[in-house]
Amino acid sequence: MGIDERGEAGMVSIVCDPAAPPCWSSGDHVYPELPARYYLALERRLGVRLPAAQPFAPLLAARPDRFSALVEQLRVDGWFSGLTIAAITATSWPQRKDYSVDRFTEVAHLVAERQRVRVQLLIVGGQHSDGMSVVSSSGSSRVSVLHLGGVPADDLVDLFPRCSLVIGNDTGLTHLAALARMPDGSGPPVVGLYARHSHSKWRTGWPHHHAVATGFSDRMHQGDLCPVRDVIGEAAGADLSVITPGLVARSCADLLMEGSR
Incomplete structure (x- = not known):
């Protein structure tokens, strides 16, 4: 009934x-x-x-032969033609979860050096009151950077699966990236950065969704704890600054190498 x-x-x-x-x-x-x-x-x-x-968690399939206007323009402009990394800076709690554009850019440079390739870096920001924005940034000989802000979720479901790798802070768009795949299930590894909250609790369960976490985050995982629910105050090492760009770059390079085998 x-x-x-x-x-x-x-x-x-x-x-x-x-x-x-x-x-x-x-x-x-x-x-x-x-x-x-x-x-x-x-x-x-x-x-x-x-x-x-x-x-x-279900997967969200990108359209295989019909690009969103944004993705089509990026494709025409040469993006996705090489090693393309999407870095997610959007967050509802910048004081705790913003890894920063500078750190993500340093990660891209270190990956480029380690892989000996040119890297295209898409910085995916949060919502803008005046709608979507695409702002080009000056790149170096190794890394090209493009800032994307206020991109609708539908466009991101098309964009993320076409990247080589996605890195993001512990936020909704990183979870979305882990769920967005091509219709055949293929897509990039997704790396979440976890400082205070459990790295296992805030993942989707899909094997391509990875974590780089602080020791504090791992203690939250081991004890099935939540700093909000269990009223856990400030603690040493519970900050994204503990996760260096070098550590993130090594993890990303290893995942890229695994994917190329």
Whole structure:
């Protein structure tokens, strides 16, 4: 019977509090990622077994032969022709989560040096009150930089899968990048940077979604803790400055090498 027939008796209230769901386990497997937490919490709330296929997060397929206007223009201008890195700077909490344009640019230079190739760097910013903006930045002999701001999510679903690699802070657009793939499931590795929150809890569960995290973030992971939910104050080492561009570049270069094999 549908909800229309059953009325309020057919409805279940679900509160999506990202800090609340604990790590669920089944047999000898633990599910720490946020999509699994929501899914298995819903299963327990309903009191029924749901299909237990993982990963629990769905993928968003980019259009294979119809580009968005932005992606088409970038493609015509020569982007995506070589090693293209998208770096996500958008965040709702810049004081804690902004890795900064300068650091991402340094990562690109280090990757270019390590890989001995030219790198195209797309800086993906947040929403702008005056809409989308595309601002060209002066590049060097090794790295070209383009700043993109206020890009709609639909365009980003087309853009991210066509990059060679995506790096981002712990924010929604990084999660979106991990879910955006080509129709055949291919796409770039996605690296999230985690300072205070658990690196496992805030991933999608897909094997191409990686993390570079501080020791504090790993302690949150090990203890299934949340600094907000569990009222954990300031702590040494719980800052993105601990994650150096050199460390990020080495991780990214390793992932790129794995993908080229």
